[in-house]
Amino acid sequence: MMVLRESIIMKIHYGTALGALFLTVIHIMMRLTQDFHESLEYENVIANYESVGYAILLGLLLILISVHGFNGLRVILLEMNQGPTYEKLVTIGCLAGMAALIAYGSRTIIMTNMGML
Amino acid sequence: MATIHPKLSDELSQTVVSSTKSVKIKIKRSNPNVNSEQKFDDFVVPIEKWTTVLDVLLDVKSHLDHSVGVRYSCRQASCGSCGMKINGKPGLACFTKISELDSDTVTVEPMDNYPVVRDLAVNMDRMINNHKKVMPYVIREDSEIDAESGIREFLQSPENVEKYIQFSSCIKCGLCNSACPTMSMDKTFVGPQALAQAYRYIADDRDKGKNKRLKVIDESHGIWRCHFAGSCSQVCPKGVDPAMGIQLLRGYLLGIRD
Numbered sequence: 356m357m358v359l360r361e362s363i364i365m366k367i368h369y370g371t372a373l374g375a376l377f378l379t380v381i382h383i384m385m386r387l388t389q390d391f392h393e394s395l396e397y398e399n400v401i402a403n404y405e406s407v408g409y410a411i412l413l414g415l416l417l418i419l420i421s422v423h424g425f426n427g428l429r430v431i432l433l434e435m436n437q438g439p440t441y442e443k444l445v446t447i448g449c450l451a452g453m454a455a456l457i458a459y460g461s462r463t464i465i466m467t468n469m470g471m472l
Numbered sequence: 473m474a475t476i477h478p479k480l481s482d483e484l485s486q487t488v489v490s491s492t493k494s495v496k497i498k499i500k501r502s503n504p505n506v507n508s509e510q511k512f513d514d515f516v517v518p519i520e521k522w523t524t525v526l527d528v529l530l531d532v533k534s535h536l537d538h539s540v541g542v543r544y545s546c547r548q549a550s551c552g553s554c555g556m557k558i559n560g561k562p563g564l565a566c567f568t569k570i571s572e573l574d575s576d577t578v579t580v581e582p583m584d585n586y587p588v589v590r591d592l593a594v595n596m597d598r599m600i601n602n603h604k605k606v607m608p609y610v611i612r613e614d615s616e617i618d619a620e621s622g623i624r625e626f627l628q629s630p631e632n633v634e635k636y637i638q639f640s641s642c643i644k645c646g647l648c649n650s651a652c653p654t655m656s657m658d659k660t661f662v663g664p665q666a667l668a669q670a671y672r673y674i675a676d677d678r679d680k681g682k683n684k685r686l687k688v689i690d691e692s693h694g695i696w697r698c699h700f701a702g703s704c705s706q707v708c709p710k711g712v713d714p715a716m717g718i719q720l721l722r723g724y725l726l727g728i729r730d
Binding site for chain 1: 654657658659660661690691692693694695696697725726
């Protein structure tokens with residue numbers, strides 16, 4: 356298994372945090388284009404998903420938050436317990452969780468964008 | 473002369489005591505080599521305004537209970553031997569005056585995050601091993617002793633000394649590691665003491681071992697596990713500020729420092 360140096364992982368961690376923060380600001384600012392309650396109505400939410408640009412934004416946000424969140428979880432779990440087997444399980448588990456969440460979220464975004472939901 | 477000690481040992485009961493003040497000291501007692509029992513023993517000891525916690529402990533050892541286990545040496549905050557938890561906070565017993573604690577009762581316990589040897593003495597192997605791991609010495613190919621030119625010096629400018637001089641004051645007392653919340657959770661964390669010393673040598677422009685040291689600390693239980701609680705710097709008796717050293721070290725690893 357290829358192992359990244361911790362400094363590379365942490366650069367990704369900080370980078371994803373900054374990226375997610377930036378995209379979340381855009382995401383929230385988009386709510387201001389119309390009345391807040393109105394923007395959360397079913398039709399408007401679906402309309403957001405059906406916009407390609409917005410779907411890409413949501414996809415990126417999903418990836419950035421998943422990478423950042425699961426690495427954060429890995430760090431917390433590594434601190435709670437130590438040992439080579441445990442650490443390997445935590446790393447693999449977090450990578451699997453991250454991949455699963457990104458796959459499931461992307462599926463939702465793509466299917467909604469294509470009008471399949 | 474007032475009789476202040478409640479149970480002076482016979483041979484030293486004639487000690488002259490001029491103080492009118494006294495303090496109750498609660499000492500955490502345990503001996504893991506014998507059993508898992510832990511208890512506090514209380515002693516009342518006369519004090520003066522200059523009396524330190526170590527003075528009180530030595531008074532207890534001399535007059536009240538010879539069996540109290542405490543490690544000490546220089547009595548002037550230079551050797552780093554008498555680290556312990558004083559009223560819940562890590563400190564050097566020889567560097568903490570009773571008067572500054574502002575309390576009639578002083579509780580002393582062994583430092584956290586270290587296995588107890590007996591009473592207040594702890595095993596510092598983990599800290600020493602981590603200290604060794606970061607190679608706390610100047611690494612270079614050449615030597616100060618040269619066959620052709622004899623002995624020479626690796627000169628350094630005052631500006632370069634300023635970069636690390638603060639971190640070279642470390643006396644390896646281990647108080648920073650004791651106060652560190654990550655050390656209590658992560659048994660393999662390298663710790664603030666070793667990280668501060670890694671910075672001390674990396675920042676030294678005579679040293680050429682930066683990459684070797686960065687490799688040691690750039691692992692899953694290395695520098696990145698520090699949460700910057702800052703408690704290490706808070707308790708350091710020499711003003712080393714390990715938390716700042718850790719942040720400066722991160723700069724090297726993130727590529728924002730050369």
